[in-house]
Amino acid sequence: MARKDSELTGVKEIARRANVSIGTVDRVIHNRKGVSKKTKDKINAIIKELDYQPNIFARRLASKKQLVFAILIPKVSQETNYWEAPLLGIEQAGAEISPYGITVQPYLYEVNDKKSFLEQVARIDLDQVQGVLLAPSFIEESAHFIKALESKKIPYVFINSDIPGYNSLSYFGPDLYQSGYLSAHLMKYLVKRKEKVLIINISQEIDDQHHLSRKEQGFRNYFKDHKIESPILKIDIQQTDYAHVSKALGQILRKEPVAAIFVTNSRVSTVAKYLKKTKDTQPILIGFDYTKENLVFLKEGIIDFLICQKPREQGYKGLMALYQFVLHSRTGEKNNFMPIDIITSENCDFYIN
């Protein structure tokens, strides 16, 4: 009899060893009620001993129900199409895993609006969700949501920005400090000794400040570590519209001729727009993100370098990590810092965002 082989695994074997039926084993596996503590413990012990891995094919064949993953990220705004990329990655991953009975439900919030974030959170029915992929833009609001997830034991993955200290499955996103550090490294090649460098923060959001300042820190520390003598100027611009930005730029650039400008986020295109209009010698311009707007100026040569951290891949890999965990109990690295890519007008056509 070849039965010996086949009976060594599966619910049947567990049932046999525990002297119960497969129905009972099934109940403890799904911890439904109706099993005495005693037999439940016995069965759990056997499961652990056998390191029982349920057959996912049989499981998903027998169970008609879909798994649901909720996606909580900003929606694409007129201001920037940055979030298009993660969404594309998510959609691709979603398409790949959909044959395995997984449904992806997007909940998209306004990038600068906490209220909108909370509205979307409220729409998610945690009893119908087996995993969450989120960009925790707003620290406090996210913390509250995450607490709810943990109490329901729903696994979640962060993308784009991290909130350390939580028990997330993993994080896929940039190492902000390093990307600032790298930008400074590029600068070193481009500015001559003692030429001035300007850092520009453009953001109205307070939560953002944390991100921006970590980049700035990296940037400044590189200059310090490498004893670069170029003076660093810096301005904060709290309004993101062109009128404000151009005015602020005009003021400082008239007084202080700079050889290079480092914009700490994707709004570098606004700066580029200003620089294009002035006839003066163009300073080197470095900024972030492969957005439509930035790309135009990159190709025109107004922007010299863009730093980018694979937003598409963040979405793709984030969702895949969720899938690997929920379906196969596979956990990968907890922190997955995306590579820091340097984009120029030459390689931009080949950049896979």
Add this chain to the structure above:
Amino acid sequence: MARKDSELTGVKEIARRANVSIGTVDRVIHNRKGVSKKTKDKINAIIKELDYQPNIFARRLASKKQLVFAILIPKVSQETNYWEAPLLGIEQAGAEISPYGITVQPYLYEVNDKKSFLEQVARIDLDQVQGVLLAPSFIEESAHFIKALESKKIPYVFINSDIPGYNSLSYFGPDLYQSGYLSAHLMKYLVKRKEKVLIINISQEIDDQHHLSRKEQGFRNYFKDHKIESPILKIDIQQTDYAHVSKALGQILRKEPVAAIFVTNSRVSTVAKYLKKTKDTQPILIGFDYTKENLVFLKEGIIDFLICQKPREQGYKGLMALYQFVLHSRTGEKNNFMPIDIITSENCDFYIN
């Protein structure tokens, strides 16, 4: 009766419509013999009409047999650990898809040895293989193998280098011309007007020449397109050992002081080794690939930039493409040019190869 719903799909429905049994339907699906041409055609028509997608869970539950993918790439040599990266990507993909009953069989050949390539090809039993991932280093030898694959209708994917004109499922690898073009772009920032630039080809293999020259072409064309006045020198070194390389370098560098050197492949570390020993002012050095050896010199500052094209991802995505096609009949892009990454001593620790 809810039967109406459930009967609308699956082999049962096909069988019902064709007035045959599911056994017969199964036979034509797996085109086994024992079905008359007439009913076979009828069933195939219905399958197409219904756009029947077999339930993969039921399929893999019922069928105990494993799918086999053969991997035909160079093995890691002492000379370079380049091929470690693709293999790692392949192994990761292999681990992820192994629960779906897929076995990955590596056949590794010596990178510079056609005989070894043919030996490995001979070891592959095409009747036991459902897909092939290969790096077609040797054009003619590969062509022969590919012909065999096509006659058996076994899908195959190229990585690292492409042989256009074949009906491969897809290609994952670099766009050589562009990576040369980009290198030149970097040079532009780094050398002053009329300073000399040196291109170095180090390779004993003839097949390689094709690759190298496409890079060189890209490099030269950038200079032409942008009317850069720096003269370009060039040497070919046909022996890859350090003694030869250093001798050749000594000869040319003594005569011609150059501001920058562009090495067209991963052997840039050999050049770096030489430069490190000379006390002269170090020229800018650009080369290819994130190998162990190159990394050392990059961190020491001898190599300034490395161009890299995600060898790990080539392996990962290549195998995944095979999987998506064989299991889910999903085809993606045919040509997948990898992003052209610029690696410096600053971002190298964050580079995901």
Add this chain to the structure above:
DNA sequence: TCACGTTGCGTTAACGTACACGAAAAAACA
């Protein structure tokens, strides 16, 4: 004509799990 092979097809038992249904056992109540 019989015996035997071939072709074309139907039937059925797996594959491992989920879950509804109902039965037995235990507990609670009278």
Add this chain to the structure above:
DNA sequence: TGTTTTTTCGTGTACGTTAACGCAACGTGA
């Protein structure tokens, strides 16, 4: 003690596909 309720558990069917087995019908050669 008998009756009801609750707890605990076993049985059976379904999920969609695979493939072994077997049975007709037909053809072939003697």
